[in-house]
Every structure is written in C-alpha cells, then in structure tokens.
Amino acid sequence: MSQVVISGTGLWKPQYTITNQELVASYNAYANKHNETHAAEIASGTITPKPQSSAEFIEKASGIKSRYIYKKEGALDIDRMMPVIPQRADEELSNQAEMALHAAHKAMAAANKTAADIDAIIVACAYTQRSYPAIAIEVQEALGVKGFGFDMLVACSAATFGLHRAYEMIKAETASCVMVINPELTSPQVNYKDRDSHFIFGDVSIATILETAQTCTSDHSYEILSTKAQTVYSNNIRSNFGYVLNANDANPLSPDQLFFQKGRSVFKEVCPMAAEHINTHLQQHQLSPPDIKRWWLHQANINMNNLIFKMLMNRPAEGIEAPIVLDEFANTASAGSLIAFNLYQEDLVSGDYGIICSFGAGYSIGSLVVRKTD
Numbered sequence: 125m126s127q128v129v130i131s132g133t134g135l136w137k138p139q140y141t142i143t144n145q146e147l148v149a150s151y152n153a154y155a156n157k158h159n160e161t162h163a164a165e166i167a168s169g170t171i172t173p174k175p176q177s178s179a180e181f182i183e184k185a186s187g188i189k190s191r192y193i194y195k196k197e198g199a200l201d202i203d204r205m206m207p208v209i210p211q212r213a214d215e216e217l218s219n220q221a222e223m224a225l226h227a228a229h230k231a232m233a234a235a236n237k238t239a240a241d242i243d244a245i246i247v248a249c250a251y252t253q254r255s256y257p258a259i260a261i262e263v264q265e266a267l268g269v270k271g272f273g274f275d276m277l278v279a280c281s282a283a284t285f286g287l288h289r290a291y292e293m294i295k296a297e298t299a300s301c302v303m304v305i306n307p308e309l310t311s312p313q314v315n316y317k318d319r320d321s322h323f324i325f326g327d328v329s330i331a332t333i334l335e336t337a338q339t340c341t342s343d344h345s346y347e348i349l350s351t352k353a354q355t356v357y358s359n360n361i362r363s364n365f366g367y368v369l370n371a372n373d374a375n376p377l378s379p380d381q382l383f384f385q386k387g388r389s390v391f392k393e394v395c396p397m398a399a400e401h402i403n404t405h406l407q408q409h410q411l412s413p414p415d416i417k418r419w420w421l422h423q424a425n426i427n428m429n430n431l432i433f434k435m436l437m438n439r440p441a442e443g444i445e446a447p448i449v450l451d452e453f454a455n456t457a458s459a460g461s462l463i464a465f466n467l468y469q470e471d472l473v474s475g476d477y478g479i480i481c482s483f484g485a486g487y488s489i490g491s492l493v494v495r496k497t498d
C-alpha cells in the first residue's frame with residue numbers, strides 16, 4: 125500500500141489584528157455604558173452589572189496577546205460589538221471560499237502541485253457560512269480541480285479529522301492527492317459582549333496537501349504513520365446556532381446561541397484525555413513520548429499545552445519542542461495545530477518523529493504520527 129505524505133501547507137492571515145489592549149478597552153467601554161444604561165435595574169437587583177475585562181488576565185489565563193480578524197470594522201464599536209461582513213451576491217465568491225483560496229495557493233506552491241494534480245478538496249472547520257453548495261465545491265470550481273469536494277464540521281478537531289479522511293482516501297486509492305483546507309472564520313460566532321469568552325478566538329485559513337510518496341516532489345515532506353480519532357460527548361463547549369432556530373422562534377444572535385463554554389471543566393477533563401490519547405497512539409508504533417522531536421498541539425490555551433506536555437514528558441517543553449502560536453493567533457478553532465506545523469517543521473531532519481494533535485469541542489481528539497522523509 126502506498127505511503128501517504130504531507131507534502132505542503134499554506135497559511136493565510138487576515139490583514140487586521142486586535143490586541144488584548146484594544147479588545148479590553150472596547151469591551152470595558154461597552155460594559156460601562158451598559159451598566160450606566162441599566163443602573164436602576166442593577167440597583168434593584170433585577171440584572172447583574174457587566175464585569176470589567178483585563179488584558180493581563182487574558183494573557184496569563186490563556187497565553188493570547190493578539191488575534192487576527194477577517195474584518196475589523198464593527199468588532200470594537202461599542203454600539204455593535206460584531207464585525208461588519210457585508211452579504212455577498214450568490215454569484216460572488218463567498219468569504220470562506222476566499223479565505224480557503226488564499227491558503228490553497230500557498231499550499232500548492234509549497235507542495236509543487238497544480239490544480240490538475242489534485243483529486244479532491246475537503247473543507248473542514250468549526251462552522252461553514254452556508255449549508256450548500258459546499259464551500260469545498262466552490263473552491264474546487266475556482267481552482268479548476270476535477271474530482272470532488274465536500275465540507276465537514278468537527279469543531280476543534282475538524283482539521284485533524286479532515287486529514288484522517290484524506291489519508292484514508294489515499295490509502296484506499298480513491299484519490300492520490302487531496303487538499304484539506306481549514307478556513308476558520310470564527311469572529312461572527314464570538315460574543316464580544318461576554319467578558320469570559322470575548323478574547324478567545326481569531327480568524328485564519330490553512331491548507332494541507334496529502335499525496336502518495338511516489339508523486340511527492342516537495343522539499344519538506346512527512347510520512348503519516350497513522351491517524352487516530354476519538355470523540356466523547358460533552359455539553360461543556362456549545363454553539364447552538366443553526367437553522368432550526370427559525371422554527372424555534374428564537375433569536376439566532378442571542379448569547380446562548382453563540383459560542384459558550386465551561387472553560388475550567390474543559391481544561392480539567394480534556395488535558396488527561398489528550399495525554400492518554402497521545403500515549404496510546406504512540407504505543408501503536410512502539411514509540412514513547414521521548415522519541416518525539418516536535419509536538420504540534422492544538423492551540424486553545426498555553427496552560428493546557430504545558431500541562432499535557434508535562435503529563436507525557438515529566439518536564440516542561442523547551443524552545444520550539446511544542447511550539448505555541450496562541451500569542452499571535454489566539455484560538456483558531458481547528459487550525460491551531462497546523463499553524464504550529466506550518467511555522468515550526470522545516471528544521472527537522474530525515475527520520476525525526478512528530479505528532480499533530482487537536483482536542484476540544486465535542487469532545488473530539490485527533491492525532492497524526494508523522495516522520496520526516498529523506
């Protein structure tokens with residue numbers, strides 16, 4: 125059976141950023157105005173005042189200093205607290221297809237591939253902006269790729285689960301070269317009026333090309349030894365937004381329809397699950413944590429990554445052993461581990477082992493054990 129390799133990735137960052145300081149200044153001004161407007165209800169105890177946010181808390185609790193945002197206008201406006209993304213006509217490229225194409229072109233250049241080489245496109249992310257036609261088919265059309273494309277949603281693990289599907293398709297010989305794209309447009313689901321979650325997410329797009337070792341011509345490629353997926357149902361991270369709200373007569377933009385979580389519980393429950401998952405996966409290849417040269421872990425919280433690394437290695441990570449990209453990107457839903465892979469892999473040498481691992485909403489955990497090729 126053919127060896128499957130990752131032959132190239134492409135990372136696209138939006139042109140706009142929001143620092144913690146900017147975000148907190150806007151939220152605090154919004155909270156002050158809200159509390160002044162509702163002073164009487166607050167005094168009578170019918171509503172609770174909005175608490176203040178803090179840039180220091182955000183950095184210490186999460187490792188996040190800044191985030192990219194697809195459109196900045198509106199996100200910091202205290203009378204709106206939501207980016208302005210004008211609706212496009214059906215004939216125009218959708219926002220997510222546009223984001224996907226930026227990353228796709230970079231991945232194709234890194235892997236030395238043209239549209240004619242690609243058999244299938246998977247768009248995998250936490251949300252797609254519409255149900256159909258699939259964003260993947262729109263991207264396929266824009267690139268001129270023959271074959272097929274489909275979208276899949278697995279929240280934080282959409283990217284790794286997308287890579288699993290691509291790996292299996294190549295192994296099954298239903299495709300020989302597959303591009304997985306994660307256009308994570310998270311900002312429209314962020315509740316910028318909520319102190320506990322307004323800082324968590326950023327927008328980004330990343331694409332990864334998988335193919336058989338025989339066709340690979342790129343400078344840096346990684347054989348995928350195997351993939352491993354796990355899901356365990358949890359209500360601790362939820363997004364209730366969906367089409368049935370129409371029939372529920374519910375407000376699709378009310379806070380309980382946007383992203384919300386019990387962050388402490390997620391932290392406590394997911395860290396041991398992820399550590400055990402990684403250990404089990406490595407054992408399948410007679411490997412143990414010290415054999416791993418690079419850990420491209422999910423990027424939700426720096427303290428989670430530090431804890432998981434310590435659970436596996438009994439020591440803190442050094443240098444770029446388990447790179448953190450949260451400071452620049454924040455949590456980019458499924459894209460985080462692949463951003464870390466994109467930015468921190470070229471220095472590895474032939475035979476070095478690495479692991480890509482996502483963990484989060486669902487709960488869902490996905491991993492790939494890889495080895496740098498000759």
Ligand code: CO8
Binds near residue numbers: 250279310361387455
């Ligand atoms: N400023 C100041 N204080 C704050 C702030 C703030 N912004 N936010 C919270 N606090 C307060 C709390 O209210 C609390 O106050 P008190 O003690 O009075 O109750 C205090 O600070 C401590 O709060 P926490 O215990 O909640 O703080 P933590 O240290 O746990 O940090 C985190 C909070 C950062 C949320 C942390 O728990 C965490 O990151 N947990 C892991 C979460 C995780 O992995 N989530 C997965 C996210 S889902 C995902 O990755 C993909 C989903 C799909 C994409 C969705 C796109 C929108």
